[in-house]
Amino acid sequence: MYAEILTIGDELCRGEIVDTNSSSLAARLWDLDVSVRWMTSCRDDAGDIQDAMRAAAGRADLVVCSGGLGPTEDDLTVDVVCSLVGAEAAVDAHARARWEGRFGASASALQLRQLRVPAGSRVWENPVGAAPGFEVVLGGVPVFCLPGVPRELLGIYEAGLGGRLAELRDARGDAPRIARGIYRVFGRGESQISQACRGLVDGVPGASIHYQIKFPETLVKLVVRDPDQAAAAARLGLLDAELRARLGTALYGDGEETLPQRVARRLRERRFTIATAESCTGGMIGELLTDPPGASAYFQGGAVVYSNEEKQRQLGVSAQTLANEGAVSEACVREMASGARRAFSTDLALAASGIAGPDGGTADKPVGTVWLSLARAGQAGEPAEVVEVKQLSWPGPRDLVRRLAAWWALRLVDLALDERPLASGAGGAS
């Protein structure tokens, strides 16, 4: 079963906005095991929209369109569809009642324009905005028209349209069942990862592997197709075990949770508190730790110490270390993490100091040199405090060096939480 996605809008063709609706719909159709074969964008032009819809209905089994459902004279979708299917445009009574109930007034002619659908079409209510979506049949092919505003389109999708598309897929009876897995890998480049996965799916019926780079992580995706769901799942299980063995410790998680989200969750669950001491990252690690709601459970604050003076003043890094080894050194980040842990009275403290570039590199410490450290309470048999360090040497663009450093700092926390069944944090430095 093949689908085509059509996104309508001058702003798309002028490159003013990035088309996220196409990829959102394509990903959802993929999850429904419907293959998208063509994705088209066209301008707010009645002739072009009509040609595009006709072409789509002529070559695909399912067409999903977005855009052109607003109230202005540039919004042409309803009228184009009406002329294609030979129907009149009519204001959807339910959409009108919702609009008037929400705004407590009669809708003007302009506002009514966006509440119209082709008479006889199946209406798909818009739970987020005004314009309803609708479904028609064109040349025997189901065509769905949805608003162009991403939150509205996805609102309609989640509210029931997804289920309708699954029905259409099931009605065909020829679609294989799919089992899939997503594996999140950090700390290895794409070529290393694909090397590690070489040959994994060879000769395995219906199995395929895909890579998606989302710097600084890579997602590995396994897909197994089989007419029988249980068979697909079983084959995926075998591949899953082999893939995990091959990826080793670079595999930090599976599913949708990113590394920063994972670390925040684990800190909250284990009741650990953490402070940050940031130089080159400028505040990025603190921002990542406070992205999720409820961060105050594990995060009290941090020190942004961009200059040598601030490293001394806020964290007690010694002038001697800065003079002898410099700010970008193992010794400096050890003192930064230890100083932060003491100053903030937390279980853990992270530090990052490096050369993000493009200037500031030397032969000894080129751009992309970053030292990271994690200070934690020592366990039985260890000193009172243990500081782990890691050095990065990745000469990339400034923004990517900073992002890689921030993620690696969080990965140090993640690995530390793995390594031992630490007693839940008591919120105080030992």
Add this chain to the structure above:
Amino acid sequence: MYAEILTIGDELCRGEIVDTNSSSLAARLWDLDVSVRWMTSCRDDAGDIQDAMRAAAGRADLVVCSGGLGPTEDDLTVDVVCSLVGAEAAVDAHARARWEGRFGASASALQLRQLRVPAGSRVWENPVGAAPGFEVVLGGVPVFCLPGVPRELLGIYEAGLGGRLAELRDARGDAPRIARGIYRVFGRGESQISQACRGLVDGVPGASIHYQIKFPETLVKLVVRDPDQAAAAARLGLLDAELRARLGTALYGDGEETLPQRVARRLRERRFTIATAESCTGGMIGELLTDPPGASAYFQGGAVVYSNEEKQRQLGVSAQTLANEGAVSEACVREMASGARRAFSTDLALAASGIAGPDGGTADKPVGTVWLSLARAGQAGEPAEVVEVKQLSWPGPRDLVRRLAAWWALRLVDLALDERPLASGAGGAS
């Protein structure tokens, strides 16, 4: 003159990645006054790619393709184009020499695969990666094939392909000249802005106005077309003056420089130093200030004070203020900014404290309540230190509340730098 953009790749049609190449190319073509009429994406399938290229060359005056130029067997573009134009595929000698010079080894058969072009095509060197772009003529229409990796595609574009497309446009002789302006607006919503601009271009020949929302700013774009460049520019100049009057102080800049970039530049030029005191923003303001290279000229560091205890400890916010008014209050951010300025010995200090949500709101202080402050040295006739404050009340999603707060904090600096011809900073608190 109409262009079509074709982006090739299974990962696009599976919705695994968002197609940024289409919008990047469309925006650049728009800037060259070439209208993109269709944008198509297809899978890594030789038949589909061939059909898509033929259709594009049949209906557009210029075709730009990306994707399918890599080394794997899924990369089909070169072979499809060869069969369409009746040429053999040949390794580009220059690209091979660059590859072997860069890696110091002979290219393997797999690596050579990506260095191929259709014999007789015009080659467009890839300054960033391995695979060269190329240009052919199909049915009298110029067709450009570029790598799918965005940095490589844009590298080739900036290195000369853009000039080539401008040549092709000029050769047609029928394109109107275009004068355009970009106006960056912050602090007003889109509906207020479009209301302010109502009727601006009515009756002005060849003039149009577009809005692009890039939260938390909105870009207003004026375009004037005329066969004569000078006439277009003159008409734009009149509209420019009227638009600026209508937008007032919400207009912070024009051109490509964003607000954070502008503030960083102005601090550096005026030799001011600044410190940050961040609660709800978690480090985001520090990150924005350190995004540009050379930030150490104006930024020494900041305090991330997520808890009340940290506000007291790092900045000297009084326990009484926290008990009586709370952390999200005018009094608290005044003390935060003043305390930061003193602690860091800077000319300026920014503070932000608010409720980003989704939890934590109350009837008195709902989600989206944020207090911001800027502390600076007093001028003649003012006290030794002046602290300006601003309150936000915008109940949006957590990440957007934080971003709006960070930008508004920077806007306070921008406005302060406007208001008086301050002597350049001396780097010390008065």
